[in-house]
Amino acid sequence: MINVENLSKSYKDVKALDDISFSVNKGELFGLIGPDGAGKTTLMRILMTLLVPDSGKAKMAGLDVISEYKNIRQLVGYMPGRFSLYQDLSVEENLEFFATVFGTTVAENYELIKDIYVQIEPFKTRLAGKLSGGMKQKLALSCALIHKPEILVLDEPTTGVDAVSRKEFWEMLKHLQQQGITILVSTPYMDEASLCDRVALMQKGRILCIDSPARIVENYTRTLLAVRSNEMHRLISDLRECPQVETAYAFGQFVHVTPKEEDLEAVELERYLLGKKHQNLQVFETNPGIEDVFMGLMAGNE
Numbered sequence: 001m002i003n004v005e006n007l008s009k010s011y012k013d014v015k016a017l018d019d020i021s022f023s024v025n026k027g028e029l030f031g032l033i034g035p036d037g038a039g040k041t042t043l044m045r046i047l048m049t050l051l052v053p054d055s056g057k058a059k060m061a062g063l064d065v066i067s068e069y070k071n072i073r074q075l076v077g078y079m080p081g082r083f084s085l086y087q088d089l090s091v092e093e094n095l096e097f098f099a100t101v102f103g104t105t106v107a108e109n110y111e112l113i114k115d116i117y118v119q120i121e122p123f124k125t126r127l128a129g130k131l132s133g134g135m136k137q138k139l140a141l142s143c144a145l146i147h148k149p150e151i152l153v154l155d156e157p158t159t160g161v162d163a164v165s166r167k168e169f170w171e172m173l174k175h176l177q178q179q180g181i182t183i184l185v186s187t188p189y190m191d192e193a194s195l196c197d198r199v200a201l202m203q204k205g206r207i208l209c210i211d212s213p214a215r216i217v218e219n220y221t222r223t224l225l226a227v228r229s230n231e232m233h234r235l236i237s238d239l240r241e242c243p244q245v246e247t248a249y250a251f252g253q254f255v256h257v258t259p260k261e262e263d264l265e266a267v268e269l270e271r272y273l274l275g276k277k278h279q280n281l282q283v284f285e286t287n288p289g290i291e292d293v294f295m296g297l298m299a300g301n302e
């Protein structure tokens with residue numbers, strides 16, 4: 001449904017996309033995961049026919065993003081990271097505006113947005129600028145869906161939204177997927193990767209891995225140690241100074257450590273930390289989750 005081949009795009013000397021290739025199958029919920037500046041927005045803007053690549057090809061529903069851009073715009077719904085709503089129009093005026101632009105009416109496609117829109121309908125006369133973050137997000141999603149698109153593209157829809165609204169939002173996406181819509185969604189939150197059918201991890205304009213979350217974890221064979229002590233802050237800096245440690249980052253109540261050599265054992269690391277006078281130490285080998293894999297891959301790409 002989405003095909004990207006060797007796409008590159010630079011802004012002066014910044015290479016925002018560096019030879020990106022991937023495809024998204026019909027009906028798939030596909031995630032682009034990556035930190036700020038990874039190139040996610042640039043990629044989405046090219047797919048939405050709003051930006052022209054320097055080289056490479058991209059197709060949406062079989063249509064070329066350059067020569068067939070007009071047809072694509074009817075088939076896709078886009079929820080950009082910012083500025084998708086008219087702040088000085090009310091909730092219902094925003095929705096009617098987007099319906100009119102696409103030559104349809106709210107009534108005609110109400111069924112598709114009903115579950116989402118009913119949650120903000122009690123506030124339909126409120127200006128969009130006066131809505132909470134979660135409500136703005138629901139209205140923006142309703143507006144992106146009002147012309148019944150085949151493909152939905154969402155740029156960081158959960159950034160700055162509280163944990164409960166984030167969870168609800170992903171449930172809405174799953175529900176839309178069940179109605180046959182192909183979804184491409186970007187997020188800087190690595191924990192959201194596991195909610196997608198497949199994900200591509202992006203950093204510095206490149207895709208570092210692409211697969212289902214389960215297979216990405218399965219294929220990762222590096223050792224991971226979990227460490228804890230009374231002084232977490234000092235623990236992280238001591239671990240980063242340890243010559244045998246490749247990466248050390250906070251992970252909940254623990255620090256997760258990837259050793260440079262696979263044979264670094266928990267007892268050896270414990271001895272090193274005892275030498276640094278850490279107390280109430282816990283060091284043990286643990287199974288990596290998808291966030292650990294991503295951190296490992298990104299450190300390797302630095």
Ligand SMILES: Nc1ncnc2c1ncn2[C@@H]1O[C@H](COP(=O)(O)OP(=O)(O)OP(=O)(O)O)[C@@H](O)[C@H]1O
Nearest residue numbers: 011014015016034035036037038039040041042043
């Ligand atoms: N119009 C522009 N002019 C110059 N540089 C740009 C422009 N837009 C993006 N960039 C740069 O290109 C790189 C990729 O940016 P992009 O916005 O695509 O990444 P992103 O993954 O969406 O991150 P963010 O969440 O920060 O938007 C960054 O280094 C960014 O600073």
